[in-house]
Amino acid sequence: MNNKFAQLEEKIAEAKLGGGKDRIEAQHKKKKLTARERLHFLMDEGSFEEIGMLVKHRSKNFGLDKQQFLGDGVVTGYGTINGRLVYVYAQDFTVLGGSLAAAHSEKICRIMDLAMKNGAPVIGLNDSGGARIQEGVVSLAAYANIFYKNTLASGVVPQISAIMGPCAGGAVYSPALTDFIMMVENNSYMYVTGPNVVKTVTHENVTHEELGGAMTHATKSGVTHFTFPNGIECIKGIKTLLSYLPQNCEDAPPSLPYEGGNEVRPLLDNIIPENPNQPYDIKEVIDGVIDELTFFEVHKNYGENMVVGFGRLAGKSIGIVANQPAVLAGVLDIHASQKAARFVRFCDCFNIPLLVFEDVPGFLPGTDQEWNGIITNGAKLLFAFCEATVPRITVITRKAYGGAYDVMNSKHIGADMNYAWPTAEIAVMGAKGAAEIIFKNEIQKAKNPQATIKEKEKEYAEMFANPYRAAARGYVDEVIKPHQTREKLIKAYKMLENKAEKLPKKKHGNIPL
Protein backbone atom coordinates (compact mmCIF):
# COMPACT_ATOMS: atom_id res chain seq x y z
CA MET A 1 0.00 0.00 0.00
CA ASN A 2 2.78 2.38 0.98
CA ASN A 3 4.33 1.94 -2.46
CA LYS A 4 1.11 2.94 -4.12
CA PHE A 5 0.83 6.03 -1.95
CA ALA A 6 4.43 6.89 -2.72
CA GLN A 7 3.78 6.48 -6.42
CA LEU A 8 0.92 8.98 -6.19
CA GLU A 9 3.07 11.43 -4.28
CA GLU A 10 5.78 11.11 -6.90
CA LYS A 11 3.33 11.86 -9.66
CA ILE A 12 1.98 14.91 -7.83
CA ALA A 13 5.50 16.19 -7.24
CA GLU A 14 6.34 15.61 -10.90
CA ALA A 15 3.25 17.49 -12.06
CA LYS A 16 3.99 20.39 -9.74
CA LEU A 17 7.44 20.74 -11.24
CA GLY A 18 5.97 21.46 -14.70
CA GLY A 19 8.77 21.67 -17.26
CA GLY A 20 11.46 21.31 -14.60
CA LYS A 21 13.71 23.48 -12.46
CA ASP A 22 15.70 24.99 -15.33
CA ARG A 23 12.65 26.16 -17.17
CA ILE A 24 11.15 27.56 -13.97
CA GLU A 25 14.37 29.49 -13.46
CA ALA A 26 14.23 30.75 -17.04
CA GLN A 27 10.65 31.90 -16.42
CA HIS A 28 11.73 33.80 -13.30
CA LYS A 29 14.63 35.38 -15.20
CA LYS A 30 12.05 36.83 -17.58
CA LYS A 31 10.37 38.40 -14.51
CA LYS A 32 7.43 36.05 -14.95
CA LEU A 33 5.78 33.85 -12.33
CA THR A 34 4.96 30.23 -13.04
CA ALA A 35 1.37 29.08 -13.52
CA ARG A 36 1.21 27.67 -9.99
CA GLU A 37 2.75 30.77 -8.44
CA ARG A 38 0.14 32.90 -10.19
CA LEU A 39 -2.65 30.70 -8.87
CA HIS A 40 -1.18 30.94 -5.40
CA PHE A 41 -1.54 34.74 -5.50
CA LEU A 42 -4.91 34.69 -7.25
CA MET A 43 -6.93 32.23 -5.19
CA ASP A 44 -8.00 32.40 -1.56
CA GLU A 45 -5.47 30.50 0.52
CA GLY A 46 -6.09 26.76 0.46
CA SER A 47 -9.16 27.07 -1.77
CA PHE A 48 -7.72 25.88 -5.08
CA GLU A 49 -8.75 22.39 -6.17
CA GLU A 50 -6.92 21.15 -9.23
CA ILE A 51 -8.67 19.15 -11.94
CA GLY A 52 -6.76 17.00 -14.42
CA MET A 53 -3.31 17.23 -12.88
CA LEU A 54 -2.29 13.88 -14.40
CA VAL A 55 -3.57 14.47 -17.93
CA LYS A 56 -1.03 13.78 -20.69
CA HIS A 57 -1.01 14.39 -24.43
CA ARG A 58 -1.38 11.44 -26.81
CA SER A 59 0.83 12.66 -29.68
CA LYS A 60 3.85 10.85 -31.06
CA ASN A 61 4.81 13.38 -33.75
CA PHE A 62 8.31 14.85 -33.89
CA GLY A 63 9.46 13.16 -30.69
CA LEU A 64 6.56 14.41 -28.59
CA ASP A 65 6.16 10.90 -27.16
CA LYS A 66 9.46 11.53 -25.35
CA GLN A 67 8.24 14.89 -24.04
CA GLN A 68 5.45 13.96 -21.70
CA PHE A 69 4.59 16.35 -18.89
CA LEU A 70 1.83 15.67 -16.37
CA GLY A 71 -0.89 18.28 -16.80
CA ASP A 72 0.08 19.01 -20.42
CA GLY A 73 1.08 22.62 -19.84
CA VAL A 74 -2.00 23.99 -18.18
CA VAL A 75 -3.16 23.99 -14.55
CA THR A 76 -6.95 23.95 -14.31
CA GLY A 77 -9.41 23.90 -11.45
CA TYR A 78 -11.71 25.82 -9.18
CA GLY A 79 -11.58 27.65 -5.90
CA THR A 80 -12.59 30.97 -4.40
CA ILE A 81 -11.55 34.59 -4.71
CA ASN A 82 -12.73 36.70 -1.79
CA GLY A 83 -14.99 33.80 -0.85
CA ARG A 84 -16.71 33.52 -4.25
CA LEU A 85 -16.45 30.50 -6.55
CA VAL A 86 -14.41 30.86 -9.76
CA TYR A 87 -13.05 28.45 -12.36
CA VAL A 88 -9.54 29.07 -13.54
CA TYR A 89 -6.89 27.89 -15.94
CA ALA A 90 -3.25 28.94 -15.93
CA GLN A 91 -1.00 28.04 -18.85
CA ASP A 92 2.44 26.77 -17.90
CA PHE A 93 5.07 28.22 -20.21
CA THR A 94 7.68 25.86 -18.75
CA VAL A 95 5.93 22.94 -20.49
CA LEU A 96 6.45 23.09 -24.26
CA GLY A 97 6.10 26.87 -24.09
CA GLY A 98 2.53 26.56 -22.75
CA SER A 99 1.58 25.52 -26.28
CA LEU A 100 -1.89 24.19 -26.83
CA ALA A 101 -3.12 20.96 -28.35
CA ALA A 102 -5.88 18.42 -27.69
CA ALA A 103 -5.29 17.44 -24.04
CA HIS A 104 -4.50 21.00 -22.93
CA SER A 105 -7.65 22.26 -24.65
CA GLU A 106 -9.84 19.49 -23.20
CA LYS A 107 -8.80 20.58 -19.71
CA ILE A 108 -9.77 24.20 -20.40
CA CYS A 109 -13.07 23.18 -21.99
CA ARG A 110 -13.87 21.00 -18.99
CA ILE A 111 -13.67 23.87 -16.53
CA MET A 112 -15.66 26.09 -18.88
CA ASP A 113 -18.43 23.47 -18.96
CA LEU A 114 -18.41 23.33 -15.16
CA ALA A 115 -18.48 27.13 -14.95
CA MET A 116 -21.51 27.36 -17.22
CA LYS A 117 -23.40 24.60 -15.40
CA ASN A 118 -22.63 26.01 -11.98
CA GLY A 119 -22.78 29.70 -12.80
CA ALA A 120 -19.39 31.10 -11.87
CA PRO A 121 -16.78 33.25 -13.68
CA VAL A 122 -13.95 31.77 -15.73
CA ILE A 123 -10.48 33.28 -15.43
CA GLY A 124 -7.74 32.41 -17.89
CA LEU A 125 -4.10 33.18 -17.16
CA ASN A 126 -2.52 33.02 -20.62
CA ASP A 127 1.17 32.42 -21.26
CA SER A 128 1.58 30.34 -24.38
CA GLY A 129 3.42 30.01 -27.67
CA GLY A 130 0.08 29.23 -29.34
CA ALA A 131 -0.91 26.12 -31.24
CA ARG A 132 1.48 23.22 -30.50
CA ILE A 133 3.24 23.10 -33.80
CA GLN A 134 4.11 19.39 -33.63
CA GLU A 135 0.43 18.45 -33.36
CA GLY A 136 -0.64 20.20 -36.55
CA VAL A 137 -4.33 20.36 -37.31
CA VAL A 138 -5.18 18.72 -33.97
CA SER A 139 -4.05 21.88 -32.23
CA LEU A 140 -6.15 24.03 -34.55
CA ALA A 141 -9.19 21.92 -33.67
CA ALA A 142 -8.23 22.22 -30.01
CA TYR A 143 -8.30 26.02 -30.22
CA ALA A 144 -11.57 26.01 -32.11
CA ASN A 145 -13.15 23.92 -29.34
CA ILE A 146 -12.21 26.64 -26.87
CA PHE A 147 -13.51 29.44 -29.11
CA TYR A 148 -16.84 27.63 -29.34
CA LYS A 149 -17.09 27.30 -25.55
CA ASN A 150 -16.07 30.95 -25.08
CA THR A 151 -18.90 31.98 -27.34
CA LEU A 152 -21.45 29.74 -25.64
CA ALA A 153 -20.35 31.03 -22.24
CA SER A 154 -20.54 34.67 -23.37
CA GLY A 155 -23.32 36.39 -21.46
CA VAL A 156 -23.78 33.35 -19.19
CA VAL A 157 -20.79 33.81 -16.87
CA PRO A 158 -18.16 36.58 -16.81
CA GLN A 159 -14.96 35.57 -18.61
CA ILE A 160 -11.68 37.33 -17.85
CA SER A 161 -8.40 36.81 -19.72
CA ALA A 162 -5.07 37.86 -18.27
CA ILE A 163 -2.22 37.90 -20.78
CA MET A 164 0.93 37.25 -18.80
CA GLY A 165 3.36 36.23 -21.53
CA PRO A 166 3.24 35.64 -25.27
CA CYS A 167 -0.11 35.11 -26.91
CA ALA A 168 0.46 34.42 -30.56
CA GLY A 169 -1.52 33.17 -33.52
CA GLY A 170 -4.97 31.79 -32.88
CA ALA A 171 -4.29 32.08 -29.15
CA VAL A 172 -5.42 35.69 -29.27
CA TYR A 173 -8.93 34.79 -30.31
CA SER A 174 -9.96 33.05 -27.12
CA PRO A 175 -9.16 36.16 -25.04
CA ALA A 176 -10.81 38.31 -27.70
CA LEU A 177 -14.04 36.36 -27.24
CA THR A 178 -14.04 36.90 -23.47
CA ASP A 179 -15.39 39.93 -21.63
CA PHE A 180 -12.18 41.55 -20.41
CA ILE A 181 -8.52 41.37 -21.34
CA MET A 182 -5.75 42.42 -18.97
CA MET A 183 -2.12 42.66 -20.09
CA VAL A 184 1.16 42.87 -18.19
CA GLU A 185 3.26 45.79 -19.40
CA ASN A 186 6.57 44.98 -21.14
CA ASN A 187 6.10 41.26 -20.52
CA SER A 188 3.14 40.18 -22.59
CA TYR A 189 2.08 40.55 -26.18
CA MET A 190 -0.77 39.60 -28.46
CA TYR A 191 -0.72 39.36 -32.23
CA VAL A 192 -2.11 37.23 -35.01
CA THR A 193 1.30 37.06 -36.69
CA GLY A 194 4.60 38.01 -35.06
CA PRO A 195 7.28 40.48 -36.19
CA ASN A 196 9.05 37.95 -38.46
CA VAL A 197 5.95 37.24 -40.52
CA VAL A 198 5.15 40.95 -40.61
CA LYS A 199 8.62 41.65 -41.98
CA THR A 200 8.26 39.02 -44.68
CA VAL A 201 4.81 40.07 -45.78
CA THR A 202 4.74 43.85 -45.39
CA HIS A 203 8.48 44.63 -45.03
CA GLU A 204 7.77 46.50 -41.82
CA ASN A 205 10.36 46.36 -39.07
CA VAL A 206 8.53 46.21 -35.80
CA THR A 207 9.37 44.90 -32.33
CA HIS A 208 7.17 42.50 -30.33
CA GLU A 209 6.34 45.37 -28.02
CA GLU A 210 5.42 47.80 -30.79
CA LEU A 211 3.38 45.23 -32.64
CA GLY A 212 1.44 43.71 -29.78
CA GLY A 213 2.63 44.95 -26.38
CA ALA A 214 0.33 46.03 -23.59
CA MET A 215 0.51 49.75 -24.35
CA THR A 216 -0.05 49.17 -28.06
CA HIS A 217 -3.27 47.34 -27.31
CA ALA A 218 -4.27 49.80 -24.59
CA THR A 219 -3.87 52.91 -26.76
CA LYS A 220 -3.97 51.97 -30.44
CA SER A 221 -6.13 48.89 -30.96
CA GLY A 222 -8.25 48.88 -27.80
CA VAL A 223 -7.81 45.09 -27.65
CA THR A 224 -6.87 45.18 -23.97
CA HIS A 225 -9.11 46.75 -21.35
CA PHE A 226 -6.45 47.06 -18.66
CA THR A 227 -2.67 47.07 -18.31
CA PHE A 228 -0.65 46.47 -15.16
CA PRO A 229 3.05 47.01 -14.42
CA ASN A 230 3.62 43.38 -13.35
CA GLY A 231 1.97 40.02 -12.83
CA ILE A 232 1.09 40.59 -9.19
CA GLU A 233 -0.67 43.88 -9.96
CA CYS A 234 -2.51 42.14 -12.79
CA ILE A 235 -3.74 39.47 -10.37
CA LYS A 236 -4.90 42.20 -7.97
CA GLY A 237 -6.71 43.78 -10.94
CA ILE A 238 -8.60 40.54 -11.59
CA LYS A 239 -9.77 40.49 -7.97
CA THR A 240 -10.87 44.12 -8.11
CA LEU A 241 -12.79 43.58 -11.32
CA LEU A 242 -14.54 40.51 -9.92
CA SER A 243 -15.66 42.52 -6.88
CA TYR A 244 -18.05 44.47 -9.16
CA LEU A 245 -19.44 41.49 -11.05
CA PRO A 246 -22.20 39.00 -10.35
CA GLN A 247 -21.41 35.31 -10.62
CA ASN A 248 -23.59 34.77 -13.67
CA CYS A 249 -26.36 36.32 -15.76
CA GLU A 250 -29.06 35.32 -13.30
CA ASP A 251 -27.29 36.67 -10.26
CA ALA A 252 -27.47 40.23 -8.90
CA PRO A 253 -24.22 42.20 -8.80
CA PRO A 254 -22.51 42.31 -5.40
CA SER A 255 -23.77 44.79 -2.87
CA LEU A 256 -21.57 46.01 -0.02
CA PRO A 257 -23.00 47.14 3.30
CA TYR A 258 -23.79 50.85 3.18
CA GLU A 259 -24.90 53.12 5.97
CA GLY A 260 -25.33 56.36 4.08
CA GLY A 261 -24.97 59.83 5.49
CA ASN A 262 -22.88 61.68 2.92
CA GLU A 263 -25.35 61.93 0.07
CA VAL A 264 -25.08 65.72 -0.35
CA ARG A 265 -21.85 66.54 -2.18
CA PRO A 266 -21.37 70.36 -2.25
CA LEU A 267 -18.12 70.21 -4.25
CA LEU A 268 -20.07 69.09 -7.31
CA ASP A 269 -21.57 72.58 -7.57
CA ASN A 270 -18.17 74.03 -8.49
CA ILE A 271 -17.07 71.75 -11.33
CA ILE A 272 -18.81 73.12 -14.43
CA PRO A 273 -16.91 76.21 -15.70
CA GLU A 274 -18.76 79.51 -16.34
CA ASN A 275 -17.66 79.42 -19.98
CA PRO A 276 -19.56 76.55 -21.66
CA ASN A 277 -16.67 75.92 -24.03
CA GLN A 278 -14.12 75.42 -21.29
CA PRO A 279 -13.17 71.81 -20.57
CA TYR A 280 -13.41 70.07 -17.20
CA ASP A 281 -12.63 66.55 -16.08
CA ILE A 282 -15.72 64.32 -15.98
CA LYS A 283 -13.84 61.98 -13.62
CA GLU A 284 -14.20 64.69 -10.96
CA VAL A 285 -17.96 64.43 -11.44
CA ILE A 286 -17.87 60.62 -11.30
CA ASP A 287 -15.73 60.57 -8.16
CA GLY A 288 -17.88 63.27 -6.64
CA VAL A 289 -21.10 61.31 -7.11
CA ILE A 290 -20.23 57.66 -6.39
CA ASP A 291 -18.97 56.01 -3.20
CA GLU A 292 -15.50 57.30 -2.43
CA LEU A 293 -12.58 55.71 -4.28
CA THR A 294 -14.71 53.08 -5.97
CA PHE A 295 -14.25 54.07 -9.63
CA PHE A 296 -12.51 51.26 -11.54
CA GLU A 297 -11.86 52.54 -15.02
CA VAL A 298 -12.02 50.25 -18.06
CA HIS A 299 -10.17 51.08 -21.31
CA LYS A 300 -8.49 54.02 -19.60
CA ASN A 301 -6.09 54.85 -22.43
CA TYR A 302 -8.33 54.19 -25.42
CA GLY A 303 -10.93 56.56 -26.87
CA GLU A 304 -10.33 58.89 -23.96
CA ASN A 305 -13.11 61.26 -25.00
CA MET A 306 -15.37 58.60 -23.47
CA VAL A 307 -14.90 57.33 -19.92
CA VAL A 308 -16.31 53.96 -18.87
CA GLY A 309 -15.88 51.89 -15.74
CA PHE A 310 -17.40 50.35 -12.67
CA GLY A 311 -18.25 52.09 -9.44
CA ARG A 312 -20.43 51.70 -6.40
CA LEU A 313 -23.39 53.76 -5.38
CA ALA A 314 -24.57 53.14 -1.83
CA GLY A 315 -22.54 49.93 -1.95
CA LYS A 316 -24.10 48.58 -5.14
CA SER A 317 -22.22 47.99 -8.41
CA ILE A 318 -23.02 50.28 -11.30
CA GLY A 319 -21.55 50.71 -14.78
CA ILE A 320 -20.67 54.30 -15.67
CA VAL A 321 -20.52 55.72 -19.19
CA ALA A 322 -19.50 59.35 -19.49
CA ASN A 323 -18.45 61.82 -22.16
CA GLN A 324 -15.11 63.41 -21.28
CA PRO A 325 -15.14 67.17 -22.08
CA ALA A 326 -11.43 67.32 -21.22
CA VAL A 327 -10.56 65.27 -24.36
CA LEU A 328 -11.74 66.42 -27.82
CA ALA A 329 -14.54 68.28 -26.01
CA GLY A 330 -16.16 64.91 -25.29
CA VAL A 331 -17.17 64.40 -28.92
CA LEU A 332 -18.52 61.01 -30.02
CA ASP A 333 -16.21 59.33 -32.52
CA ILE A 334 -15.59 55.78 -33.70
CA HIS A 335 -13.38 54.65 -30.83
CA ALA A 336 -15.54 56.26 -28.15
CA SER A 337 -18.67 54.66 -29.60
CA GLN A 338 -17.12 51.19 -29.85
CA LYS A 339 -15.71 51.41 -26.35
CA ALA A 340 -18.94 52.51 -24.75
CA ALA A 341 -21.08 50.08 -26.77
CA ARG A 342 -19.03 47.10 -25.62
CA PHE A 343 -19.22 48.23 -22.00
CA VAL A 344 -22.97 48.81 -22.13
CA ARG A 345 -23.44 45.32 -23.58
CA PHE A 346 -21.39 43.79 -20.80
CA CYS A 347 -23.32 45.58 -18.06
CA ASP A 348 -26.61 44.58 -19.62
CA CYS A 349 -25.54 40.91 -19.86
CA PHE A 350 -24.81 40.86 -16.16
CA ASN A 351 -27.56 42.97 -14.58
CA ILE A 352 -25.32 45.90 -13.72
CA PRO A 353 -27.34 49.17 -13.72
CA LEU A 354 -26.06 51.90 -16.02
CA LEU A 355 -25.35 55.51 -15.14
CA VAL A 356 -24.58 57.99 -17.92
CA PHE A 357 -23.02 61.42 -17.48
CA GLU A 358 -23.61 63.42 -20.63
CA ASP A 359 -21.68 66.38 -21.96
CA VAL A 360 -21.36 65.86 -25.69
CA PRO A 361 -21.13 68.43 -28.48
CA GLY A 362 -22.17 65.86 -31.13
CA PHE A 363 -20.50 63.38 -33.47
CA LEU A 364 -17.03 64.16 -34.81
CA PRO A 365 -17.30 65.44 -38.40
CA GLY A 366 -14.78 64.70 -41.18
CA THR A 367 -13.73 62.28 -43.89
CA ASP A 368 -11.63 60.18 -41.54
CA GLN A 369 -14.65 59.41 -39.39
CA GLU A 370 -17.10 59.01 -42.26
CA TRP A 371 -14.84 56.79 -44.35
CA ASN A 372 -14.03 54.61 -41.38
CA GLY A 373 -17.66 54.11 -40.56
CA ILE A 374 -18.80 56.48 -37.83
CA ILE A 375 -22.32 55.68 -39.00
CA THR A 376 -22.00 51.95 -38.30
CA ASN A 377 -19.91 52.45 -35.19
CA GLY A 378 -22.10 55.16 -33.69
CA ALA A 379 -25.03 52.84 -34.35
CA LYS A 380 -23.36 50.21 -32.16
CA LEU A 381 -23.69 52.46 -29.16
CA LEU A 382 -27.22 53.43 -30.09
CA PHE A 383 -28.18 49.77 -30.48
CA ALA A 384 -26.47 48.78 -27.22
CA PHE A 385 -28.38 51.38 -25.23
CA CYS A 386 -31.70 50.71 -27.01
CA GLU A 387 -31.47 47.02 -26.19
CA ALA A 388 -30.29 47.35 -22.59
CA THR A 389 -32.94 46.38 -20.06
CA VAL A 390 -31.01 47.07 -16.84
CA PRO A 391 -31.94 50.18 -14.82
CA ARG A 392 -30.63 53.15 -16.82
CA ILE A 393 -30.23 56.72 -15.64
CA THR A 394 -28.72 59.74 -17.40
CA VAL A 395 -27.44 62.96 -15.87
CA ILE A 396 -26.91 65.77 -18.40
CA THR A 397 -24.20 67.95 -16.93
CA ARG A 398 -23.80 70.35 -19.85
CA LYS A 399 -24.05 69.78 -23.61
CA ALA A 400 -26.49 67.31 -25.12
CA TYR A 401 -26.41 68.19 -28.78
CA GLY A 402 -27.80 66.64 -31.90
CA GLY A 403 -27.92 62.91 -32.54
CA ALA A 404 -25.53 62.42 -29.65
CA TYR A 405 -28.35 63.54 -27.31
CA ASP A 406 -30.48 60.67 -28.58
CA VAL A 407 -27.64 58.15 -28.44
CA MET A 408 -26.39 58.92 -24.93
CA ASN A 409 -29.13 57.02 -23.11
CA SER A 410 -31.96 59.47 -23.75
CA LYS A 411 -35.40 58.62 -22.40
CA HIS A 412 -36.58 58.14 -25.97
CA ILE A 413 -34.39 55.03 -26.27
CA GLY A 414 -35.42 53.53 -22.98
CA ALA A 415 -33.58 55.33 -20.17
CA ASP A 416 -35.61 55.11 -16.99
CA MET A 417 -34.77 58.50 -15.52
CA ASN A 418 -33.11 61.54 -17.00
CA TYR A 419 -31.79 64.34 -14.82
CA ALA A 420 -30.23 67.61 -15.98
CA TRP A 421 -28.13 70.11 -14.14
CA PRO A 422 -29.08 73.80 -14.56
CA THR A 423 -25.97 74.13 -16.75
CA ALA A 424 -27.42 71.69 -19.33
CA GLU A 425 -27.84 72.73 -22.96
CA ILE A 426 -30.12 70.43 -24.93
CA ALA A 427 -30.44 71.37 -28.59
CA VAL A 428 -30.00 70.22 -32.16
CA MET A 429 -26.67 72.01 -32.39
CA GLY A 430 -24.54 74.78 -30.87
CA ALA A 431 -26.07 78.28 -30.95
CA LYS A 432 -23.58 79.79 -33.43
CA GLY A 433 -23.97 77.08 -36.05
CA ALA A 434 -27.72 77.05 -35.60
CA ALA A 435 -28.01 80.84 -35.97
CA GLU A 436 -25.90 80.81 -39.14
CA ILE A 437 -28.23 78.29 -40.74
CA ILE A 438 -31.69 79.39 -39.71
CA PHE A 439 -31.01 83.15 -40.01
CA LYS A 440 -28.88 82.86 -43.17
CA ASN A 441 -30.99 85.32 -45.21
CA GLU A 442 -31.24 87.88 -42.43
CA ILE A 443 -27.49 87.70 -41.85
CA GLN A 444 -26.73 88.12 -45.56
CA LYS A 445 -28.97 91.16 -45.81
CA ALA A 446 -27.77 92.77 -42.56
CA LYS A 447 -25.61 95.89 -42.62
CA ASN A 448 -23.41 94.33 -39.98
CA PRO A 449 -23.54 90.55 -40.48
CA GLN A 450 -21.21 89.79 -37.56
CA ALA A 451 -23.39 91.73 -35.14
CA THR A 452 -26.49 89.98 -36.50
CA ILE A 453 -24.87 86.57 -36.04
CA LYS A 454 -24.07 87.47 -32.42
CA GLU A 455 -27.60 88.69 -31.80
CA LYS A 456 -29.22 85.60 -33.37
CA GLU A 457 -26.79 83.30 -31.60
CA LYS A 458 -27.87 84.86 -28.30
CA GLU A 459 -31.52 84.45 -29.26
CA TYR A 460 -31.03 80.76 -30.07
CA ALA A 461 -28.94 80.16 -26.94
CA GLU A 462 -31.55 81.76 -24.72
CA MET A 463 -34.19 79.51 -26.22
CA PHE A 464 -32.27 76.22 -26.22
CA ALA A 465 -29.02 76.42 -24.23
CA ASN A 466 -30.80 75.29 -21.10
CA PRO A 467 -32.61 72.21 -19.80
CA TYR A 468 -36.06 73.76 -19.52
CA ARG A 469 -37.43 73.08 -23.02
CA ALA A 470 -36.62 69.39 -22.56
CA ALA A 471 -38.02 69.45 -19.02
CA ALA A 472 -41.24 71.05 -20.29
CA ARG A 473 -41.67 68.09 -22.62
CA GLY A 474 -40.82 65.56 -19.90
CA TYR A 475 -37.69 64.47 -21.76
CA VAL A 476 -35.84 65.50 -18.62
CA ASP A 477 -37.57 64.26 -15.46
CA GLU A 478 -36.03 66.78 -13.11
CA VAL A 479 -33.57 69.64 -13.18
CA ILE A 480 -31.38 69.24 -10.12
CA LYS A 481 -28.47 71.06 -8.53
CA PRO A 482 -25.23 69.11 -8.86
CA HIS A 483 -24.87 68.56 -5.10
CA GLN A 484 -28.22 66.70 -5.06
CA THR A 485 -27.15 64.21 -7.73
CA ARG A 486 -25.93 61.43 -5.49
CA GLU A 487 -29.02 61.49 -3.31
CA LYS A 488 -31.34 61.53 -6.33
CA LEU A 489 -29.51 58.62 -7.94
CA ILE A 490 -29.49 56.47 -4.82
CA LYS A 491 -33.26 56.92 -4.51
CA ALA A 492 -33.91 56.38 -8.21
CA TYR A 493 -31.87 53.17 -8.40
CA LYS A 494 -33.69 51.89 -5.32
CA MET A 495 -36.97 52.69 -7.06
CA LEU A 496 -35.75 50.76 -10.14
CA GLU A 497 -34.43 47.80 -8.15
CA ASN A 498 -37.10 45.39 -9.37
CA LYS A 499 -37.21 46.62 -12.94
CA ALA A 500 -38.32 43.81 -15.24
CA GLU A 501 -38.34 44.60 -18.92
CA LYS A 502 -38.54 42.06 -21.70
CA LEU A 503 -37.51 42.63 -25.31
CA PRO A 504 -39.73 41.35 -28.12
CA LYS A 505 -39.28 37.61 -28.73
CA LYS A 506 -36.63 36.96 -31.36
CA LYS A 507 -33.69 34.68 -32.06
CA HIS A 508 -31.27 37.55 -31.46
CA GLY A 509 -30.96 41.13 -32.59
CA ASN A 510 -28.54 42.14 -35.31
CA ILE A 511 -26.26 44.77 -33.75
CA PRO A 512 -24.42 46.67 -36.53
CA LEU A 513 -21.04 44.97 -36.08
Ligand code: HXC
Ligand atom coordinates in the same frame (compact mmCIF):
# COMPACT_ATOMS: atom_id res chain seq x y z
C1 HXC B 1 5.49 23.93 -29.63
C2 HXC B 1 6.60 25.64 -28.63
C3 HXC B 1 5.72 26.57 -29.21
C4 HXC B 1 4.69 26.06 -30.03
C5 HXC B 1 7.16 27.62 -28.03
N1 HXC B 1 7.47 26.34 -27.93
N2 HXC B 1 6.09 27.79 -28.83
N3 HXC B 1 6.49 24.31 -28.86
N4 HXC B 1 4.59 24.74 -30.22
N5 HXC B 1 3.80 26.88 -30.59
C6 HXC B 1 8.57 25.75 -27.17
C7 HXC B 1 9.92 26.11 -27.73
O1 HXC B 1 10.27 25.22 -28.74
C8 HXC B 1 10.82 25.99 -26.52
O2 HXC B 1 11.09 24.63 -26.29
C9 HXC B 1 9.92 26.44 -25.39
O3 HXC B 1 8.58 26.33 -25.87
C10 HXC B 1 10.17 27.88 -25.00
O4 HXC B 1 10.13 28.68 -26.16
P1 HXC B 1 11.27 29.73 -26.51
O5 HXC B 1 11.14 30.02 -27.97
O6 HXC B 1 12.58 29.27 -26.00
O7 HXC B 1 10.82 30.96 -25.63
P2 HXC B 1 10.91 32.50 -25.95
O8 HXC B 1 12.28 32.84 -26.48
O9 HXC B 1 10.43 33.21 -24.73
O10 HXC B 1 9.89 32.76 -27.15
C11 HXC B 1 8.53 32.54 -26.97
C12 HXC B 1 7.78 32.59 -28.30
C13 HXC B 1 8.41 31.60 -29.28
C14 HXC B 1 7.88 34.03 -28.87
C15 HXC B 1 6.32 32.29 -28.02
O11 HXC B 1 8.53 30.35 -28.66
C16 HXC B 1 7.58 31.44 -30.52
O12 HXC B 1 7.63 32.30 -31.42
N6 HXC B 1 6.84 30.34 -30.59
C17 HXC B 1 6.04 30.03 -31.74
C18 HXC B 1 4.85 30.96 -31.85
C19 HXC B 1 3.93 30.52 -32.94
O13 HXC B 1 4.20 30.73 -34.13
N7 HXC B 1 2.87 29.76 -32.55
C20 HXC B 1 1.98 29.15 -33.45
C21 HXC B 1 0.94 30.21 -33.83
S1 HXC B 1 -0.18 29.59 -34.95
P3 HXC B 1 12.51 24.11 -25.77
O14 HXC B 1 12.34 22.66 -25.64
O15 HXC B 1 13.51 24.53 -26.77
O16 HXC B 1 12.71 24.81 -24.45
C22 HXC B 1 -1.50 29.37 -34.06
C23 HXC B 1 -2.61 28.92 -34.88
C24 HXC B 1 -3.84 28.70 -34.07
O17 HXC B 1 -1.57 29.58 -32.90
C25 HXC B 1 -4.99 28.93 -34.93
C26 HXC B 1 -6.28 28.83 -34.21
C27 HXC B 1 -7.34 29.53 -34.98
